[in-house]
Amino acid sequence: MAYQTFRQEYLQVPPVTRAYTTACVLTTAAVQLELITPFQLYFNPELIFKHFQAFTIMLVYVWSRRNPYVRMNFFGLLIFQAPFLPWVLMGFSLLLGNSIIVDLLGIAVGHIYFFLEDVFPNQPGGGRLLRTPSVLKAIFDTPEDDPNYNPLPEERPGGFAWGEGQRLGG
Structure with missing residues (x-):
């Protein structure tokens, strides 16, 4: 459950920021684990x-x-x-x-x-x-749109039926 929440939050970050942050975390971890030296990053x-x-x-x-x-x-x-x-x-x-x-x-x-x-x-x-490697797709692809998302509310504010008037002169 916590993994899904983290993954959803991670995928909502813009792709360039996500890639940069991921690179920073992986580089820092690699230096701390002595897989690479700071001189190799020069x-x-x-x-x-x-x-x-x-x-x-x-x-x-x-x-x-x-x-x-x-x-x-x-x-x-x-x-x-x-x-x-x-x-x-x-x-x-x-x-x-x-x-x-x-x-x-x-x-x-x-x-x-x-x-x-x-x-x-x-x-x-x-x-x-x-x-394209799936790792790069996960980093740079934008999350898919929610098909159930509706930006317009079902009922219009004020109770008026805007746009459903009669034609003038008719």
């Missing part, structure tokens, strides 16, 4: 953004494939359709002297995700292979 932007290009390019690739007719303008020099955006960004990265290995990795992962999520399920005999 935020180092250089380490994160150095290996981030792949994730960003992956998101750009998926977006560009889902929006193939959007026209893009790159610094006012190039005008192209959205599916070429990851390749233009990779070329720009190459012009800046950066390694394109991370870009190619992001494009490859984005292509695999796009294929498994958007192409394969629509093929004959295809199906969805990628499923």
Whole structure:
């Protein structure tokens, strides 16, 4: 009984707040149980953004494939359709002297995700292979609406039948 009440209260908290609070509690517990050290939680932007290009390019690739007719303008020099955006960004990265290995990795992962999520399920005999973990659904999905909830009372205040009048001039 107490578990159900806690669960109902927990699910009424907005999804972002719920996720943040859950992450804080789990992180604190993991440090106290010495499963991880505080040093492992250290935020180092250089380490994160150095290996981030792949994730960003992956998101750009998926977006560009889902929006193939959007026209893009790159610094006012190039005008192209959205599916070429990851390749233009990779070329720009190459012009800046950066390694394109991370870009190619992001494009490859984005292509695999796009294929498994958007192409394969629509093929004959295809199906969805990628499923959202139930833990994430429990954290981020909004609770279902109560079908018995009625925001309007049965009787109207004051006893007047508002909206049930006669037409003027009739």
